[in-house]
Amino acid sequence: MNRKLLAIITILFTVSLSTYYYLWYSDPLNSVTESPYLTPTIIKRMQIMVDDTPEELPNELRSITIARGEFPSWFRLAKGHTTETLFEFVTYQLVYDVGYSIIDPVHSKALHDTMIWAYDYDEEAYNKMQKSLEKAHQIYFTHEHWDHFAGAFNTELFDKIKHVIYVSKAQRNSDMMASMKDGFISLSQLDKVNVIDNKGLYKISPGVVLFNVPGHTPGNQGMYIKLKNGTEILLVGDIAYSMANITLEVGKPRISSHIILGEDSEAVNSQIKSLIRIKNEFPNIHIVPAHDIPNNRKLVEQGIIKKGLH
Numbered sequence: 616m617n618r619k620l621l622a623i624i625t626i627l628f629t630v631s632l633s634t635y636y637y638l639w640y641s642d643p644l645n646s647v648t649e650s651p652y653l654t655p656t657i658i659k660r661m662q663i664m665v666d667d668t669p670e671e672l673p674n675e676l677r678s679i680t681i682a683r684g685e686f687p688s689w690f691r692l693a694k695g696h697t698t699e700t701l702f703e704f705v706t707y708q709l710v711y712d713v714g715y716s717i718i719d720p721v722h723s724k725a726l727h728d729t730m731i732w733a734y735d736y737d738e739e740a741y742n743k744m745q746k747s748l749e750k751a752h753q754i755y756f757t758h759e760h761w762d763h764f765a766g767a768f769n770t771e772l773f774d775k776i777k778h779v780i781y782v783s784k785a786q787r788n789s790d791m792m793a794s795m796k797d798g799f800i801s802l803s804q805l806d807k808v809n810v811i812d813n814k815g816l817y818k819i820s821p822g823v824v825l826f827n828v829p830g831h832t833p834g835n836q837g838m839y840i841k842l843k844n845g846t847e848i849l850l851v852g853d854i855a856y857s858m859a860n861i862t863l864e865v866g867k868p869r870i871s872s873h874i875i876l877g878e879d880s881e882a883v884n885s886q887i888k889s890l891i892r893i894k895n896e897f898p899n900i901h902i903v904p905a906h907d908i909p910n911n912r913k914l915v916e917q918g919i920i921k922k923g924l925h
């Protein structure tokens with residue numbers, strides 16, 4: 616083989632190998648520090664914020680699984696770790712003595728069918744969730760992606776429920792909104808819902824504090840929840856796709872985070888690093904990544920989250 620050709624092949628091979636290593640394999644957690652948006656001090660402040668009205672705390676957090684997708688392990692975990700490949704799409708309901716809130720209403724089957732890694736869809740569960748939306752006192756969202764948002768916008772119920780929908784200002788102004796409009800949303804719908812200006816911590820109802828964690832999307836927010844029986848829950852949306860990111864202490868690979876999802880990979884991985892610390896320092900707080908099937912199942916089995924919506 617001529618030497619020039621050999622040199623070209625060697626260069627191509629080296630470039631491919633380093634690209635693979637950088638995007639798929641190497642752990643972005645190694646090059647970030649903990650997030651300033653998710654610190655033990657912030658957790659303690661939220662714990663204090665919900666304690667002023669103990670009698671008004673929610674009675675239970677309920678959930679319903681509406682759809683599933685199949686996403687490869689490399690989508691969630693760096694360093695070649697493998698994991699359960701099915702994702703689930705879940706809507707939550709926070710139940711009070713009087714009324715309830717709905718969090719993250721999942722998209723319709725028509726939208727699910729457009730997803731490249733769609734697995735299955737439970738239309739009965741979707742219909743149940745839509746029925747629950749009609750009587751909700753509040754509807755809000757961890758972030759502006761259609762699997763968490765569309766159930767309340769891409770529905771004929773919209774005009775009936777718009778007065779109980781709450782989006783944050785960051786979600787309202789996010790450029791993600793414009794990119795989602797072909798899927799389900801007319802931007803004019805956003806002028807008809809409540810917009811909350813939660814720059815810092817924001818108590819949206821008794822026992823629930825929203826905290827901004829931009830990165831997965833510009834309007835991404837976590838939710839600290841305390842129930843009447845003392846149970847503490849941290850809904851972290853899609854910061855991590857899997858509890859394994861936290862238990863194995865391994866980040867979200869750059870290929871999914873930065874390239875496919877267009878996340879601020881550094882911010883998201885710094886938030887994962889913070890969650891690792893929070894899990895150690897606050898062992899009583901149940902961390903809930905939205906799509907993790909084994910973790911959600913375990914919480915339901917333990918009675919931390921109740922199965923099905925009212």
Ligand SMILES: [Zn+2]
Binds near residue numbers: 762853905906
């Ligand atoms: Zn999601």
